Amino acid sequence: AQSVTQPDIHITVSEGASLELRCNYSYGATPYLFWYVQSPGQGLQLLLKYFSGDTLVQGIKGFEAEFKRSQSSFNLRKPSVHWSDAAEYFCAVGANNAGNMLTFGGGTRLMVKP
């Protein structure tokens, strides 16, 4: 079965600074990878996804993520963080042998300092 680890429970960055949120997955073949964002009291919004092809994927709100098979990672990045990016971020993995089910990481809460 696949699994997802987000090593950082909380991260604080200053507004305008760069951001990298870590995601590691465990799966034998090429997984389908996703990043979602959740504002307090809201549902999850899809930021970006990786199925195949170019390992650097662009998403909404200026986010990007890079799939690195050798490191089993799919880290989320943003070059300059805005105060409105403060939220919780979830990495998720899907797999061919799991139907269309997704496994979610525990989430990383991002705080942005002015």
Next chain:
Amino acid sequence: DGGITQSPKYLFRKEGQNVTLSCEQNLNHDAMYWYRQDPGQGLRLIYYSQIVNDFQKGDIAEGYSVSREKKESFPLTVTSAQKNPTAFYLCASSQGLAGSYEQYFGPGTRLTVT
């Protein structure tokens, strides 16, 4: 405007009462899901349905029940057997087994049982 609606946003119940959470989608998706989210935790799958009139237990199905009589609707009943029902409940949908893996989420229902 396509999407997923959950109602109500906040729900309060007395212990021992069953309560039903509504989830409706107009995305023409085959698959629907219910997740539970507790503070500081990721998403845990309660039930899912890949097709009308069929549903499967997820990781934490005890104390919950669902029905899928229509493609658009997947209501969740939290029964009195659920020991700790206070939580944030999220409904999601996806294209299903023959389609894309990404799941789209509703805004959530916060249930408080006292």
